[in-house]
Amino acid sequence: MKILYFAWLRAKIGTGEEDLSPPAEIATVGALIAWLKTCSRGHAEAFAEGSLIRAAVNQDYAGLDHPVAAGDEVAFFPPVTGG
Amino acid sequence: MKILYFAWLRAKIGTGEEDLSPPAEIATVGALIAWLKTCSRGHAEAFAEGSLIRAAVNQDYAGLDHPVAAGDEVAFFPPVTGG
Amino acid sequence: MIRVQSEDFDPGAEIARLSDGRTDIGAVTSFIGLVRGGDIRAMTLEHYPGMTERQLAAIEAEACQRWPLQAVTIIHRVGRLLPGERIVLVAIASPHRAAAFEACEFIIDRLKTDAPFWKLEERHDGAHWVEAKGNDDARAQRWRK
């Protein structure tokens, strides 16, 4: 599973992209976040309670219940500020 | 008094500008219109009942009660259609 | 900046001029009105010289009073125009986009109901003076409060 981070999440986690293979029971965006928090201190900080984070699965916005599976591109980022 | 006509009023009256000296008792835009209607057939047609006409005195929009006097520039024209 | 002219204008140059060399502008909006073809073969714009500039200046002043604007350009052409030709440009610079949009729309709405221009359209059956649209009055009315 390809995981992407943008803006301050990228800075906090220390990379913009990683290829990870979460356990098979990680089947939703919410579960993936819970699992990522265990990966490193940077991940834990980035996904700490109260952080305003948006997720996208295969380049479409996705809620916490959205399914994720091997082969998906999952991105995490703060609320957008372009324009 | 300088009287100006625009658009179809100019076409109907046959001139875009005339210098007229209405009688002293012609003191408002409304009275001026009534007097102009007696000037020629073209004037009578242009100012016929039911015509949608706007007036300006010295280049500001003016209602029928607006005063007019010698030396004023008074213009008559249809509702505007620029832009 | 207000101009009434028969020659065409360069929208890019006019829009660039609003913000060139400045670092305090956040938003530039513009509106260009063009002659639409179809049954219209040409259009002649007549105006009331003097009063036109006065009315446009009054509209610009009201916009500057209602919104925080940094620059305003209004250019309106007169004379005979063919389909596809530009008629009018309104361009606005402001620190904020909401103000830039509202002021631009306000100016063109008000211009259409207050500035003394008249359109004579050449159609297949001859030349006709365009009648004012109630729709334009309603749009201009939105801004009165």
Place this chain on the structure above:
Amino acid sequence: MIRVQSEDFDPGAEIARLSDGRTDIGAVTSFIGLVRGGDIRAMTLEHYPGMTERQLAAIEAEACQRWPLQAVTIIHRVGRLLPGERIVLVAIASPHRAAAFEACEFIIDRLKTDAPFWKLEERHDGAHWVEAKGNDDARAQRWRK
């Protein structure tokens, strides 16, 4: 037409392109967003390549469904920009001015809340990621019905 690029764009050329050679367009509107100075020394625009273009295409498609549009251009820059530099252009061609204004405002409002761009501002006390404005959400919300 959607472009995400680091180089500057030419607003005049982009706006002219919308109507050049056509006689069926009545109104062209445009919005340009610029980097405002003040305490900001520079701004770096980051984006999510791929998703950005997808989101912008979705916004454009929704605008085309809601209004009678004849052409749409969205250009957004990425990378480091200095005060006074252009960030974004939205330009619209339509037969009617109300549609051209509404679609232009709709697209920039939606872009601000949906397109994955992030601004890193360089201020006197260092670099800070810009926080999303509730105000932008409220403006984008206006279009949901």
